[in-house]
Structures are given as C-alpha cells and as structure tokens.
Amino acid sequence: MASIRDLxxxxxxxxxxxxxxxxxxxxxxxxxxxxVLNAANKLQYVPTIGRRETMNIAFAYAGDRxxxxxxxxxxxxxxxxxMEAGGFDLxxxxxxxxxxxxxxxxxxxxxxxxxxxxxxxxxxxxDLCIQIAEEGFPCVVVGESFDRDGISFVRSDxxxxxxxxxxxxxxxxxxxxxxxxxxxxxxxxxxxxxxxxEAMTTRGxxxxxxxxxxxxxxxxxxxxxxxxxxxxPDRPTALFFADPLPAIxxxxxxxxxxxxxxxxxxxxxxxxxxxxFMVNPTMTAICQDARELGRMAFESLTLLFxxxxxxxxxxxxxxxxxxxxxxxxxxxxVCS
Amino acid sequence: MASIRDLxxxxxxxxxxxxxxxxxxxxxxxxxxxxVLNAANKLQYVPTIGRRETMNIAFAYAGDRxxxxxxxxxxxxxxxxxMEAGGFDLxxxxxxxxxxxxxxxxxxxxxxxxxxxxxxxxxxxxDLCIQIAEEGFPCVVVGESFDRDGISFVRSDxxxxxxxxxxxxxxxxxxxxxxxxxxxxxxxxxxxxxxxxEAMTTRGxxxxxxxxxxxxxxxxxxxxxxxxxxxxPDRPTALFFADPLPAIxxxxxxxxxxxxxxxxxxxxxxxxxxxxFMVNPTMTAICQDARELGRMAFESLTLLFxxxxxxxxxxxxxxxxxxxxxxxxxxxxVCS
DNA sequence: AGTTGGTGCTGGAACAGTTTCGCTAACTGT
DNA sequence: ACAGTTAGCGAAACTGTTCCAGCACCAACT
Numbered sequence: 001m002a003s004i005r006d007l008x009x010x011x012x013x014x015x016x017x018x019x020x021x022x023x024x025x026x027x028x029x030x031x032x033x034x035x036v037l038n039a040a041n042k043l044q045y046v047p048t049i050g051r052r053e054t055m056n057i058a059f060a061y062a063g064d065r066x067x068x069x070x071x072x073x074x075x076x077x078x079x080x081x082x083m084e085a086g087g088f089d090l091x092x093x094x095x096x097x098x099x100x101x102x103x104x105x106x107x108x109x110x111x112x113x114x115x116x117x118x119x120x121x122x123x124x125x126x127d128l129c130i131q132i133a134e135e136g137f138p139c140v141v142v143g144e145s146f147d148r149d150g151i152s153f154v155r156s157d158x159x160x161x162x163x164x165x166x167x168x169x170x171x172x173x174x175x176x177x178x179x180x181x182x183x184x185x186x187x188x189x190x191x192x193x194x195x196x197x198e199a200m201t202t203r204g205x206x207x208x209x210x211x212x213x214x215x216x217x218x219x220x221x222x223x224x225x226x227x228x229x230x231x232x233p234d235r236p237t238a239l240f241f242a243d244p245l246p247a248i249x250x251x252x253x254x255x256x257x258x259x260x261x262x263x264x265x266x267x268x269x270x271x272x273x274x275x276x277f278m279v280n281p282t283m284t285a286i287c288q289d290a291r292e293l294g295r296m297a298f299e300s301l302t303l304l305f306x307x308x309x310x311x312x313x314x315x316x317x318x319x320x321x322x323x324x325x326x327x328x329x330x331x332x333x334v335c336s
Numbered sequence: 337m338a339s340i341r342d343l344x345x346x347x348x349x350x351x352x353x354x355x356x357x358x359x360x361x362x363x364x365x366x367x368x369x370x371x372v373l374n375a376a377n378k379l380q381y382v383p384t385i386g387r388r389e390t391m392n393i394a395f396a397y398a399g400d401r402x403x404x405x406x407x408x409x410x411x412x413x414x415x416x417x418x419m420e421a422g423g424f425d426l427x428x429x430x431x432x433x434x435x436x437x438x439x440x441x442x443x444x445x446x447x448x449x450x451x452x453x454x455x456x457x458x459x460x461x462x463d464l465c466i467q468i469a470e471e472g473f474p475c476v477v478v479g480e481s482f483d484r485d486g487i488s489f490v491r492s493d494x495x496x497x498x499x500x501x502x503x504x505x506x507x508x509x510x511x512x513x514x515x516x517x518x519x520x521x522x523x524x525x526x527x528x529x530x531x532x533x534e535a536m537t538t539r540g541x542x543x544x545x546x547x548x549x550x551x552x553x554x555x556x557x558x559x560x561x562x563x564x565x566x567x568x569p570d571r572p573t574a575l576f577f578a579d580p581l582p583a584i585x586x587x588x589x590x591x592x593x594x595x596x597x598x599x600x601x602x603x604x605x606x607x608x609x610x611x612x613f614m615v616n617p618t619m620t621a622i623c624q625d626a627r628e629l630g631r632m633a634f635e636s637l638t639l640l641f642x643x644x645x646x647x648x649x650x651x652x653x654x655x656x657x658x659x660x661x662x663x664x665x666x667x668x669x670v671c672s
Numbered sequence: 673a674g675t676t677g678g679t680g681c682t683g684g685a686a687c688a689g690t691t692t693c694g695c696t697a698a699c700t701g702t
Numbered sequence: 703a704c705a706g707t708t709a710g711c712g713a714a715a716c717t718g719t720t721c722c723a724g725c726a727c728c729a730a731c732t
Contacts, residue, residue, distance in 0.1 A: 003716080003717060003718085004717070004718060004719095005716085005717075005718095013682080013683085014682065014683040014684075015683090015684095015717090015718080015719090016682075016683060016684080016685095016719080016720080016721095017681085017682060017683075018718095019386075019718060019719055019720085020681095020682095020719090020720095022718095023718095023719085027680075027681065027682090028681075028682085029680080029681060029682090032681085032682090047717090047718080048690085048716095048717055048718075049385050049449075049689065049690075049717080049718080050355075050688080050689035050690030050691075050716085050717060050718080051689080051690040051691045051692085051715090051716060051717060052689085052690055052691075052717095059428075069409070070406060070409075072409065073405070073406075073408065073409050076428065080428060080429070080430065084429070084430070084433050084434060089427055089429065089448060090427065090428045090429070091425050091426065091427060091428075092395075092412065092416060092426045092427075092428060093416070093420070093425065093426070094416065094420070097420050098420060112425060113385075219610075219613060219614070248614050251616070252613075252614070252615075252616045252618075255616045256616070274555075275614065277555060277588075278555070278584050278588070278611065278614055278615065279588075279614065279615065279616070280587070280588045280591045280592070280615070280616060282588075339687080339688060339689085340688075340689060340690095341687090341688085341689095349711080349712085350711065350712045350713075351688095351689080351690090351712090352690080352691080352692095352711075352712060352713080352714095353710085353711060353712075354689095355689060355690055355691085356690090356691090356710095356711090358689095359689095359690080363709075363710065363711085364710075364711085365709080365710065365711090368710085368711090383688090383689080384687095384688055384689075384719085385688080385689080385718065385719075386687085386688055386689080386717080386718035386719030386720075387686090387687060387688050387718080387719040387720045387721085388688085388718085388719055388720075673732100674731105674732090675730100675731085675732085676729100676730085676731080676732095677728100677729090677730085677731095678727100678728085678729085678730100679726100679727085679728085679729100680725105680726090680727085680728105681724105681725090681726090681727105682723105682724085682725080682726100683722105683723090683724085683725100684721105684722090684723085684724100685720105685721090685722085685723100686719100686720090686721080686722100687718105687719085687720085687721095688717100688718080688719075688720095689716105689717085689718090690715100690716085690717080691714100691715085691716080691717100692713105692714085692715080692716095693712105693713090693714085693715095694711105694712090694713085694714100695710105695711085695712085695713100696709105696710090696711085696712105697708100697709090697710090697711105698707100698708085698709085698710100699706100699707080699708080699709095700705100700706085700707075700708095701704100701705095701706085701707100702703100702704090702705095702706105
C-alpha cells in the first residue's frame with residue numbers, strides 16, 4: 001500500500017532519490033540507499049506499474065544449479081498451470097546472477113516487480129534460501145525441507161515409498177540390500193535412508209554401514225559404483241538408488257560387464273520424469289509427481305500472500321506430496 | 337517513441353480509454369479498441385514503466401506443445417545466458433492461453449511489457465508463428481524454418497549430419513536402411529529425409545518408399561515400429577530415426593523381442609540432451625547443441641530490435657547451426 | 673587567497689501508465 | 703412518460719522514472 005512518495009515523506013527525501021535507491025542506481029549514497037531499503041521493508045512496499053500492482057512470480061534458481069532437469073521442466077509446467085488463471089506471469093532467473101552487488105535478494109525481487117518466488121536450490125545453497133526467507137520476502141522452496149521456523153517449502157515425502165521399495169526387495173528374498181545416496185545430504189535423502197533402515201530392521205535384517213554408498217548424483221556415479229561392486233567378494237544382490245541418474249548409469253554399466261538385470265542384480269531407482277521407461281529392462285522406481293508439486297508451490301505462495309497481509313509473520317506453509325513405488329522389470333527374485 | 341497520450345491525441349480519445357483498450361478492459365467499445373490497436377501498431381507503440389522502456393523477453397509456446405523436453409530446458413539455459421547481461425528478463429508463457437478473446441498476439445505481448453518473443457512451435461501451429469510475425473511483432477522461431485519472407489528463425493541444419501549418418505551405415509555394409517520420421521512434416525525433418533536420400537543415391541542404393549516410415553514422435557511410436565518390422569519378411573538391417581524418443585523406444589522393444597543391438601539391428605537416433613548415454617548400448621546419434629541455439633535466438637532477437645528501428649521491415653534474421661554425428665554402440669557391421 | 677572547474681548527490685518538474693470517480697446517453701421496465 | 707440501470711468515455715488523481723538544475727564540497731591553478 002505504501003508508495004514511493006510515502007517512503008520519501010517518511011525519510012524526508014524526494015521520490016526521485018527513493019526510486020533511484022530502489023533501482024540500485026549508483027548515484028545514490030550508500031547510507032541513503034540503506035535507509036530507503038530498510039523503510040521499504042518496514043512499510044511493506046510493493047512496486048506498481050501506473051496504479052496497478054505488479055503480478056510477477058519468479059521461478060528462481062539459488063546456487064550453482066541451472067535449468068535443465070526434466071524435474072524442473074515439469075515443475076514449471078505445474079506452476080504455469082495455476083498461474084495464468086490468476087493473471088500472474090512467470091519470470092525465470094538465477095538469483096545469484098540477477099542480484100547486483102550490495103543488493104539484498106528481496107531488493108532485487110522488488111526491483112523486477114516480483115511478488116513472490118518459487119525457489120529451487122541445492123543443499124549447498126540452503127542458507128541462501130534461508131536468507132531470502134528471513135528478509136521477509138514471500139518464497140516457497142521446492143524439494144528441500146527446513147527445520148527452522150518461518151520458511152515455507154513444498155516437497156514430496158519419500159519415506160513411505162522408500163520403505164515400500166525395500167519391503168519389495170525383501171519380499172523377493174533379497175537380504176544384502178544396499179542403498180545409494182547422493183554425497184551431499186538433504187532432508188529428502190535423509191528420509192530415503194530412514195525408510196531403508198526402517199524396512200530392514202522391521203524385517204529382521206541388519207543395517208550394515210558398508211551397504212550405504214555415497215556417490216555423486218550423476219550417471220557417472222552409478223557407473224563407478226558398479227565397478228566397485230564387481231570387485232567385492234560378497235556384493236549386495238539389490239541396490240536402492242535415491243537419485244535417478246546414478247540408477248540409470250548403474251543399470252548400463254552392470255549390463256556392460258555382463259551382469260543380467262534383474263537376475264544378477266535388482267535395481268530400484270528414482271524417477272522424476274519418464275526415464276524408467278527408457279532403459280531396458282524398464283526400471284522399478286519411486287516416482288514423484290513434479291507437476292503437482294509445481295501446482296502446490298504456487299498455491300502455497302498465494303496462501304503466503306494473504307497470510308503476510310494478515311500479519312501472520314512467522315507461520316510458514318509446508319506441504320508434502322506422497323510418492324509411489326512403481327514395479328517394473330529391474331527387480332526380480334534373488335538368484336542363489 | 338509513441339506514448340499513450342500520443343495515441344490518444346491521434347485518435348481524439350482520452351489517455352484513459354487508450355490504456356483501457358490496450359489492457360483489454362471490457363469497458364471499452366469493440367470498435368474503439370480496434371482503432372486503438374491499429375494505431376498502436378502503426379505508430380510502433382512500446383509500453384514503458386514510468387519513463388523506462390520495458391525489458392521483457394518471452395519464451396513462448398505456440399500450439400499444443402508444452403514445456404517439458406530437455407531440448408526446451410537447454411534452450412532456456414542458452415537464452416538466460418545471454419539475456420541477463422543485457423538487463424532483460426525472461427517470461428514464460430503459452431501464447432494460446434495468455435491471449436484474451438478478441439486480442440491479437442502482439443497486443444497480448446505488449447500488454448505484458450514484452451519486447452520480443454522466442455517462439456517454440458509445432459508444425460501444426462506454424463501458421464500461428466506466421467501470424468505473430470505478420471503482426472510486425474519482433475519474434476524468432478526456434479527449430480522451424482519458413483519459406484516466406486519476413487519471419488526470422490534459428491534452427492539446426494541436420495542435412496549434412498543426416499547424410500553422414502547414412503554414409504556411416506553404408507560404410508558398415510548396410511543396404512536395407514530405413515528412415516523413420518514424424519508423421520507431421522516440418523522443414524527440419526524434410527532436411528533429414530533429403531540427407532538420407534542423397535546419401536543413398538550417391539552410394540548407388542535405391543530409395544524405396546516402403547523404407548520411409550511415418551510414426552508419431554513418441555516412445556510408443558518406436559515400439560510399434562519394431563513390432564511391425566518383426567513381421568516383415570526381409571526387414572531393414574538399420575534404422576535412422578529423425579526423432580529422439582522413438583529411437584529409444586525402438587531400442588527397448590527390439591531387445592525385448594530378443595534382437596541384439598547392433599548385431600541384429602543398427603540404430604541411429606537423434607539427441608537433444610544426453611539420452612544417448614542412458615540406453616544400453618549407448619546410442620549412435622545426431623546431436624544438436626540446444627544451448628547454443630538459445631544463445632543464437634536471443635542474439636537474433638536483439639538484431640531484430642535494432643533493425644526494426646532502422647525501418648528494415650521485411651528483412652528477417654536466419655541462422656543455422658550445424659549438428660554432429662556421434663558414433664556409439666548402437667551401430668555395427670551388418671551380420672549376414 | 674581567490675577563483676575556477678569538476679564531482680557526488682539531491683530535488684523539482686516533466687512525463688510515462690493506470691485507475692477512480694463522475695458524467696452522459698441510451699436503454700429498459702412499469 | 704419517467705425512474706432506474708448500464709455501457710462508455712473523460713478528467714483528475716496517483717504511481718514510478720528520468721532529465722535537468724542546483725548545491726555542497728574538494729582540488730587545483732593562477
């Protein structure tokens with residue numbers, strides 16, 4: 001509701017200077033700019049075009065991540081699905097690159113007329129998301145969960161499906177079951193490990209730390225893992241992958257060195273898209289609905305808009321979507 | 337350079353009415369709106385925020401296509417790569433959904449403050465791109481070529497690589513070589529067929545119409561093709577696919593029914609992303625650099641901006657990127 | 673020492689687009 | 703025939719941005 005002229009009056013400045021400060025114009029003194037930004041934050045300033053409030057939503061990448069995965073594409077599809085009805089437009093940007101030097105993130109978002117952001121991040125850049133949320137800017141993180149209060153996120157719960165996946169392997173008489181997870185942890189992956197451990201212990205199988213493999217979440221990681229396994233004296237008979245690409249790489253490499261899947265090795269992977277159908281045999285996998293996740297992210301954001309207006313400062317929106325285990329051709333009974 | 341007040345003066349209307357007309361406000365009479373739009377087109381009206389020209393670029397989907405393919409994602413990556421330096425922002429939208437009833441496309445783009453559009457389309461919606469270009473709105477189509485003047489596009493030339501691919505198969509002593517293309521034609525696919533025919537005839541092989549297969553460009557299309565082939569008395573020994581997904585599907589299904597690749601069947605596919613590494617054996621494929629294509633699209637668009645300013649109305653920007661044949665494991669010598 | 677020129681920063685004013693409010697004219701129901 | 707309603711338009715108010723002028727300060731030159 002506050003306009004640039006309101007800010008100017010409050011700060012005893014001219015509208016021109018306030019506008020310059022908000023647009024990161026170098027002509028304005030650093031101390032003045034800081035005061036303007038503080039006031040803008042305090043008075044909940046929202047930029048307008050003419051007399052109409054801006055209606056942009058950002059799909060923002062935090063950290064080194066870049067656009068590219070099918071998961072992101074499906075996410076965007078879900079986002080645009082809900083947005084266009086509400087008259088919003090979707091802006092794609094990389095927060096690290098879009099932000100000017102000495103500019104806060106919320107500052108950058110406002111400069112671009114963005115009302116709220118859907119954040120996509122890596123574990124390494126989680127603190128960046130926290131920073132944005134702590135600046136008070138409406139944002140929803142997708143695919144990460146956070147312990148602390150005040151930060152909203154939308155994620156898919158893979159705990160139950162992970163448990164299902166391991167139960168499925170145990171039903172097939174597997175006993176030496178390994179889990180393969182990304183080198184860097186995030187909450188989603190911790191869930192998957194927890195599901196694995198839960199299933200193993202409830203079915204009377206020992207959880208061996210040497211059966212928890214850490215690899216980079218790329219195709220190459222899966223390839224390397226198989227080469228390591230080939231040298232092991234009593235290697236596991238089934239692998240449960242917490243990421244899509246290593247699972248694919250492992251299937252390939254296993255077949256390359258002459259193993260038959262699923263006779264010599266059962267594999268369960270993860271799938272954001274349709275990768276499970278692109279390998280031979282088709283891959284048993286835990287699937288998440290990225291499109292629905294995108295829809296949920298947008299709806300959480302709009303909820304945040306209205307809540308922010310109602311001064312519910314510290315309440316965050318948290319939604320979880322279940323995942324499903326899909327059984328295909330890469331799992332079979334253990335062959336003794 | 338023309339402002340809303342200029343338009344108002346020209347049309348003997350108030351600025352308020354002109355603004356309403358441009359924003360598709362239903363309160364304005366249809367006849368008046370039409371006059372305003374015509375004048376806006378004639379006077380090259382460009383919307384501004386305050387006194388600054390808007391700096392948005394649209395990545396627009398024309399027709400039924402939706403965001404999702406890795407190709408699109410890489411394209412966007414290339415686009416944002418070049419854009420952020422110039423201070424542009426990228427807006428994602430579906431033109432068919434974003435346009436209001438009784439609104440032209442250039443009208444819709446202007447309403448959203450968009451200066452130029454990178455269009456992604458299907459062959460079925462080519463006329464839609466032509467329409468946008470004919471409205472005089474700066475746009476560049478990616479992945480399609482057009483015969484008529486005045487429409488800019490950026491594409492990758494697959495003629496040479498297609499010829500290379502078929503030569504490669506002939507070098508491996510294949511003679512019954514089939515080409516598999518999408519049911520609906522576009523210029524890119526016509527190129528691929530031309531390359532196929534060229535290679536066949538220069539090497540003294542007859543081009544048999546029954547070796548040109550038309551299928552839907554999906555995984556399922558490749559699967560169905562293999563089932564058809566299995567019933568043929570003297571089936572081809574090598575397949576050249578003009579699309580990525582059917583090639584993958586065909587590789588899968590061929591192995592399903594017990595054929596060995598490449599011993600029983602050689603396959604060359606297309607690849608926008610990294611799909612060729614996700615199958616076993618890895619797929620020999622023609623690869624295009626979608627990211628570079630995105631960069632080129634943006635640069636063509638900026639060129640168009642400056643040219644439009646210089647009144648070079650009918651000149652279109654046309655750029656072509658070469659593709660490369662990458663030999664992997666899905667092709668081998670013919671086995672008699 | 674006084675003057676001159678440059679530079680960093682700010683404000684006034686002009687200008688861009690949008691919306692609110694009010695007015696007019698035509699239409700509609702009784 | 704008349705009151706009420708509604709479509710359509712314009713004046714004015716308001717929002718954000720930039721151009722131009724000005725002020726203060728500093729450095730340097732004569």
